[in-house]
Every structure is written in structure tokens, then in C-alpha cells.
Amino acid sequence: MEYSVVFAALWVISATVVALLPMRMQFPPGVLLLICAPVLIVWLGYDYGVIVGLLALAGFLSMFRYPLRYYWLKWTGHEVSE
Template sequence: MTLAWLCLMWVFLSATVATLPLRIQFIPGAILLVAGPVLIIVIGLQVGFVFSVIALAAYVSMFRNPLLFLLARLRGRKIEVPR
């Protein structure tokens, strides 16, 4: 039951952060970006693999731009960040 509440809280927090101006989104978004895989792993351990794959698909869908940015940075590309 606690896992369900943590997942719901993560979803509502990520929706709230998405409504913030872009310059303020960075730190809370980074925290949510790191917390997501932790929740996905716990979902996989407690509920099952299928639900963790569904959660991973939702995570990648929500954070596709930051994940693409991190992937480009890891490849050594210089990306301009909007102000």
C-alpha cells in the first residue's frame, strides 16, 4: 500500500513540476528524474516485471527530453539549453 502512495505522490509532484517555469524546473525535475528508476525497481520487486515495464514506459515518455539531453551530453555533444 505504501508503494502505491509513493507512486501517486511521484506522479502528482511531476505534474506540479511540469507547470513551473522552465528555469525553476531544474532541481525538482532532477530529483524526480533520479527517484523514478528507484520506484520502478521497487515496483518490479514487489508487483512484478510486467508492471515495472509499464512504469518504465511511462517514465521514459514523461522524461524523454531530459533523457535525450543526458544521452547527448554523454555522447559529447554540446546542447543549448533554453533560458
């Protein structure tokens, strides 16, 4: 088994554990997971092809849709409701 699959599975388990934490404790590990995800997605796509990479990207976007939307609005200068 490729290391990319092992690390992707560990990433998913880590994201699940972080989601179970209280909200005030989710931010630091959540940012770390958010930073690591693109590297893992590209690595999976490199090892298994574009389709697997796109599926991993869809899963990532599904899991982080609200934080990504929040930062996108903040970075583009739109009003962000806190």
C-alpha cells in the same frame, strides 16, 4: 495498499506540479524526480512483477524523453543544441 503505489502516485502528482512551474524553476525538483524514479520503478517491479515495472519504466521514459535525450547526447559526446 502497498507503499510503493502510494509513493508512485505522489511522484506522479509531484511531476505534474513541477511541469506547471516556469521553466527556470523546473530544474532542481526535476532532477530530484529524475533521481527518485528508478528506485520507484524497481520497487513497483519488486512488489507487482516485471510487467508493472516495465509499464512504469515506459511511463517514465515517456515523461522524461527530452531531458534524457539531452543528457544522453551530452554524456556520449554528441553535439547538443541548446
